[in-house]
Amino acid sequence: MKLASDIGKCQGYGNCIAADEKHFDLDDDGLVVLLEETVTDDEKATVEAAIRSCPVDAIWLEVAK
Numbered sequence: 001m002k003l004a005s006d007i008g009k010c011q012g013y014g015n016c017i018a019a020d021e022k023h024f025d026l027d028d029d030g031l032v033v034l035l036e037e038t039v040t041d042d043e044k045a046t047v048e049a050a051i052r053s054c055p056v057d058a059i060w061l062e063v064a065k
């Protein structure tokens with residue numbers, strides 16, 4: 001699975017980083033950066049918790065086609 005983000009929506013709340021420091025960080029402008037786009041099956045639950053914690057839906061998992 002692959003992570004995606006829309007920094008145009010990100011408000012820099014940092015909830016995603018609190019939930020998952022491996023995949024998310026904030027850049028110098030205080031907007032989300034994906035440290036790792038690939039999500040393994042073992043990491044999925046943690047990543048999904050981070051996605052749910054984002055109040056503005058700025059991060060999501062891309063569905064494989």
Ligand code: SF4
Nearest residue numbers: 010011013014016054
């Ligand atoms: S939780 Fe959402 S708004 Fe907050 S830093 Fe992460 S992506 Fe941005």
